Amino acid sequence: MSDDCVLPKSDVQAEACPIVQIIDRVAGKWSVSILVAAIRNPVRYTELERSVPGISRRMLTLTLRNLERDGLLERTVYPTVPPKVEYSATPSARELYGHLTGLLEWAERHQPDIIEARKAYDEQALAA
Amino acid sequence: MSDDCVLPKSDVQAEACPIVQIIDRVAGKWSVSILVAAIRNPVRYTELERSVPGISRRMLTLTLRNLERDGLLERTVYPTVPPKVEYSATPSARELYGHLTGLLEWAERHQPDIIEARKAYDEQALAA
DNA sequence: CGGGATCCTTAAGGATACTG
DNA sequence: CAGTATCCTTAAGGATCCCG
Numbered sequence: 001m002s003d004d005c006v007l008p009k010s011d012v013q014a015e016a017c018p019i020v021q022i023i024d025r026v027a028g029k030w031s032v033s034i035l036v037a038a039i040r041n042p043v044r045y046t047e048l049e050r051s052v053p054g055i056s057r058r059m060l061t062l063t064l065r066n067l068e069r070d071g072l073l074e075r076t077v078y079p080t081v082p083p084k085v086e087y088s089a090t091p092s093a094r095e096l097y098g099h100l101t102g103l104l105e106w107a108e109r110h111q112p113d114i115i116e117a118r119k120a121y122d123e124q125a126l127a128a
Numbered sequence: 129m130s131d132d133c134v135l136p137k138s139d140v141q142a143e144a145c146p147i148v149q150i151i152d153r154v155a156g157k158w159s160v161s162i163l164v165a166a167i168r169n170p171v172r173y174t175e176l177e178r179s180v181p182g183i184s185r186r187m188l189t190l191t192l193r194n195l196e197r198d199g200l201l202e203r204t205v206y207p208t209v210p211p212k213v214e215y216s217a218t219p220s221a222r223e224l225y226g227h228l229t230g231l232l233e234w235a236e237r238h239q240p241d242i243i244e245a246r247k248a249y250d251e252q253a254l255a256a
Numbered sequence: 257c258g259g260g261a262t263c264c265t266t267a268a269g270g271a272t273a274c275t276g
Numbered sequence: 277c278a279g280t281a282t283c284c285t286t287a288a289g290g291a292t293c294c295c296g
Contacts, residue, residue: 017161017181019232019235019236020157020160020161021157022235022238022239022242023155023160023228023231023232024155024156024157024160026231026235027151027152027231028152029148029149029151029152032148032151032152033145033148044257044258045257045258045259046257046258049258053145056290056291057258057259057290057291057292058260058289058290059288059289059290060259061258061259061260062288062289068249069245069249069250070242070245070246071241071242071244071245071246077258080257081257082257082258083257083258083259083296084257084258085257085258085259092238092241095234095238096231096234096238098230099227099230099231099233099234100151100231102226102227102230102231103151103154103155103224103228103231104147104151105227106224106227107147107150107151107154108147110150110220110223110224111146111147111150113199113220114150114198114199116199117197117198117199118197118198118199121196121197121199122197172277172278173277173278173279174277174278177278184269184270184271185271185272185278185279186269186270186280187270189279189280190269205278208277209277210277210278211276211277211278211279212278213277213278213279
């Protein structure tokens, strides 16, 4: 336990620009979904499990741990029975969120274009 | 050849929000590096191979094809000998680039914090 | 409820050889 | 030069059981 990295390992060695690594981490499918869910108000584990569609318990836990480790989420445990744990976005995450929404907005605006571009590309490829 | 998707496959089924999928695609390690490299002026295959640090020929080709398919890169072949192929960013990609730099900038600004947060987290975890 | 540990499957990705 | 095709390794991720 407590490896250099919590997630399985994504960097082979010195693997280039660490900045790109960070983006890759933070803009990943699970991270984005979780951050978006946690940005408004603190969320609980089970809440995320339901609101993040296809996520498995394993990936939910792993991604949460990484986001916490990177200082993007704060984990608060309420020592009640049954236990209650809440994850809330840190200031750093809120700043990030602004840029993520920029990306999100771009993706939304261009989704139709992308879909059409793919169709065109695929049809073109069919003309083998 | 010419599957629904060129890259091996990242979505299991209906797998949730397609917007997040797009971001995942476009903000991936290889895509970001390639887009950044291609934004100023058209780049050639071999140029990318050298400028994108750890990328393999396979991933370079695969990622290029996907970016082309999504309408983010335009591929131009000059029928010379030896052949010359250039990849240039489309308007769509240039728009995206603005948001990517936002993310890049965030990552740069917060890199020290992240590194420290990780150290703190790891030391804390060592107190088992 | 909120996980940790383990096992197993699939997908991501690297290396290399070959080609127009 | 700019790939494609193939083979193979590793890492991502799912399913499940268990525990405080």
